[in-house]
Amino acid sequence: MHVTVDRSVCEIHAQCVFEAPDVFQLDDDDELVYDAQPAQRHRAPIERAVASCPVAAITLVEA
Amino acid sequence: MRRIVIVGAGLAGLSAAEELRRLGHDGDLTVIGAEPHRPYRRPPLSKHPLPRAHEDVAFGSADSLRANWVLGVPARRLDRRRRLVELADGEQVAFDGLVIGTGSRARELPQALHRGLPEVITVRSVDDLARLRGQLQRRPRVVIAGGGFLGSELAGSLRELGLAVHVVERARLPLLRALGTDVAERVSRAHRERGVVQHLGRVVTELLGADHLEAVRLDDGTTIPAELLITATGSEPNTEWLAGSGLALADGVLVNETGIAAPGIVAAGDVARWPHPWDRSARLRVEHYHGALAQGTHVARTLVHQAQRYDGLPSFWAHIHDLRLHSVGFTGGSHRLHIVKSDPDGRFLAEYRHGGRVVGAITHGYVRDLVPYRLTLKETA
Numbered sequence: 528m529h530v531t532v533d534r535s536v537c538e539i540h541a542q543c544v545f546e547a548p549d550v551f552q553l554d555d556d557d558e559l560v561y562d563a564q565p566a567q568r569h570r571a572p573i574e575r576a577v578a579s580c581p582v583a584a585i586t587l588v589e590a
Numbered sequence: 591m592r593r594i595v596i597v598g599a600g601l602a603g604l605s606a607a608e609e610l611r612r613l614g615h616d617g618d619l620t621v622i623g624a625e626p627h628r629p630y631r632r633p634p635l636s637k638h639p640l641p642r643a644h645e646d647v648a649f650g651s652a653d654s655l656r657a658n659w660v661l662g663v664p665a666r667r668l669d670r671r672r673r674l675v676e677l678a679d680g681e682q683v684a685f686d687g688l689v690i691g692t693g694s695r696a697r698e699l700p701q702a703l704h705r706g707l708p709e710v711i712t713v714r715s716v717d718d719l720a721r722l723r724g725q726l727q728r729r730p731r732v733v734i735a736g737g738g739f740l741g742s743e744l745a746g747s748l749r750e751l752g753l754a755v756h757v758v759e760r761a762r763l764p765l766l767r768a769l770g771t772d773v774a775e776r777v778s779r780a781h782r783e784r785g786v787v788q789h790l791g792r793v794v795t796e797l798l799g800a801d802h803l804e805a806v807r808l809d810d811g812t813t814i815p816a817e818l819l820i821t822a823t824g825s826e827p828n829t830e831w832l833a834g835s836g837l838a839l840a841d842g843v844l845v846n847e848t849g850i851a852a853p854g855i856v857a858a859g860d861v862a863r864w865p866h867p868w869d870r871s872a873r874l875r876v877e878h879y880h881g882a883l884a885q886g887t888h889v890a891r892t893l894v895h896q897a898q899r900y901d902g903l904p905s906f907w908a909h910i911h912d913l914r915l916h917s918v919g920f921t922g923g924s925h926r927l928h929i930v931k932s933d934p935d936g937r938f939l940a941e942y943r944h945g946g947r948v949v950g951a952i953t954h955g956y957v958r959d960l961v962p963y964r965l966t967l968k969e970t971a
Binding site for chain 1: 631
């Protein structure tokens with residue numbers, strides 16, 4: 528499972544951080560940091576994060 | 591449930607459709623939309639840079655739903671007894687389960703005021719956007735009636751294009767009721783600093799010009815020369831087609847805490863009016879992106895899987911000039927606003943309190959600080 532965020536699209540709405548805080552976080556400057564190779568157990572929250580991103584910046588692909 | 595019909599091809603309808611497929615519904619799925627377009631994102635329609643066309647804002651996921659799309663024809667009537675939705679062209683669509691997601695429409699100026707002038711528009715749909723883009727080619731002087739989210743965002747986007755922009759707002763500050771005094775003052779300051787002329791505590795009373803708009807007159811007699819008037823004075827839920835259906839309607843479709851309006855019928859998004867999570871005397875109609883998304887998903891589960899209480903919190907974002915506002919929970923002028931922190935660059939984090947507890951938070955620049963609010967608000971909701 529592989530996660531990518533299109534930085535040219537991301538506007539830091541932080542919905543992914545709300546939905547999957549173990550995978551997506553904001554650093555001190557409100558920049559997005561994320562685990563690009565998350566464990567399978569995070570799948571459901573990541574799918575919610577993908578769906579809730581207002582700018583559709585997140586892609587989830589199978590490894 | 592073999593046949594599920596979704597009336598409304600916006601975000602609430604789309605997210606309900608997606609969840610139905612995720613839950614394994616493999617029967618018929620019909621999505622009826624008044625607009626001729628497949629579902630798309632509305633928030634970008636007021637943000638800079640303005641999108642060019644439907645492709646720029648369409649949800650790609652709509653195409654893989656295996657849904658039967660009935661677009662460009664609004665629903666006209668719901669017959670609950672025969673379990674039929676009747677369309678404006680007379681066609682009847684039978685259902686076993688129904689999702690109501692017909693959203694809301696822009697409130698328009700009275701006909702006596704706008705007289706059908708072509709330079710009076712709203713910005714709600716991609717077709718409106720096309721009209722707006724057409725008008726902008728003439729580099730008009732613009733008046734925006736309404737300084738809410740839509741009006742304030744558009745003011746910023748049109749200033750980015752270098753146009754002269756006036757905002758006419760009935761309240762004493764833009765977004766006062768939605769955000770409270772302190773935050774509304776920040777919005778007002780942003781407008782001022784970016785050259786938006788604000789007419790606060792004023793309303794539009796007359797449009798001047800015979801065949802084309804020439805000026806806008808306000809209730810205090812002020813006359814603003816203008817070639818374009820954008821109406822952004824709020825919206826109304828699309829419930830007319832449900833008149834006589836027996837569903838409870840009162841500024842929206844009333845649903846219970848799980849999203850049910852009647853047996854086999856659920857509603858989500860702008861059109862749905864929910865019980866308030868902690869104020870038993872109040873009901874809540876949320877007109878934000880995240881509400882439509884989360885409610886659509888929720889009512890799909892309620893319809894075919896398990897009826898559970900909806901515990902989603904309101905949440906919105908807005909881009910007004912350089913302000914990037916993000917919120918969780920309940921905001922608004924009826925709550926006490928408390929600035930938690932702020933800095934000289936204009937970043938701030940504020941809480942909304944009601945009856946001694948925190949009910950919401952908003953920020954520009956401290957988005958990370960909203961995460962713990964979101965968690966604790968969810969627990970106390």
